[in-house]
Amino acid sequence: MxxxxxxxxxxxxxxxxxxxxxxxxxxxxxxxxxxxxxxxxxxxxxxxxxxxxxxxxxxxxxxxxxxxxxxxxxxxxxxxxxxxxxxxxxxxxxxxxxxxxxxxxxxxxxxxxxxxxxxxxxxxxxxxLSEVAIGPFRIDDRKLEISYNKQVLDLSPTEYALLKYVVTNHSLVLSKSMILDHVWGYDFGGDDNIVEVYIRSLRDKLNDREHQIIRTRRGAGYWVEIQG
Missing domain, CATH: 3.40.50.2300 (Response regulator)
Incomplete structure (x- = not known):
């Protein structure tokens, strides 16, 4: 919460x-x-x-x-x-x-x-905000840290921004364009496949091999599964 x-x-x-x-x-x-x-x-x-x-x-x-x-x-x-x-x-x-x-x-x-x-x-x-707790995630903007199941994740600044965005908007399906605009900026001129690369890296760090945490809705985007 x-x-x-x-x-x-x-x-x-x-x-x-x-x-x-x-x-x-x-x-x-x-x-x-x-x-x-x-x-x-x-x-x-x-x-x-x-x-x-x-x-x-x-x-x-x-x-x-x-x-x-x-x-x-x-x-x-x-x-x-x-x-x-x-x-x-x-x-x-x-x-x-x-x-x-x-x-x-x-x-x-x-x-x-x-x-x-x-x-x-x-x-x-x-x-x-002293801290944000959403399901098993804890986001601390003061330390720029995100924990999952009480374990602090080793994240780059971009990974931090991306994971924070998808977790805090966990009830929404976020398209690649929405993620690019929010994390990389409206003037980003690179390939939108960079989103897939970073999502894959986050899944590795979350041990999310079955894509049960960061889910993909084909043709629409990504969303985070929060239980309870």
Missing amino acids: LLVKGIKILLVDDEPNILEFLEMGLENEGFQVFTAQNGMSAVTMVKEHQPHVVILDVMMPGMDGFEVCRMLKKLHNAAIIMLTAKDEVGDRVKGLTLGADDYMVKPFSFEELLARIHARIRNHYPHL
Whole structure:
């Protein structure tokens, strides 16, 4: 699990049922949760509570999520995850251009939202995290170490970045292009087969000969099996 004591999340959605469901789930995960049902309330809550993460619905009456996102980024550097009922490229581009950090299409699983929240916290507020424990993995950014079953792995900087990425996003299937962008950078001009080379090396170090830890979904990408 991620150690999240003191981390504040603001939920912004005009549907009470969604707010109640997400609030209950996130509080059970240890977050301090605030809610707002419209854009102006969201702006007020951000000023008052300065949340670390904002989960922001796009389709709201009055001030929509895009306008709220624009205003929030001027007030406070929270990580913003936008929610929409439409899987439109234009909407995603608009939200990201205005400063959103991630984008999810309704309906979505709570587990995926939680994984994306964890990723945003790690990227924005690494100083708040004492340690991340996910299944048999422990990730310590202060020491740049990853342990598996209490054994510290001997990893190069690139192996560390890659394993951290796939483990912390273990509920998602990550394509080669996503891995390249995150680990090697958007301007990487080499062969994408380098991902396979590094995955093979990580499997060797994890003694994962049967590919039961780092799994391959043919034609889609890689994901990590976390039991329990």
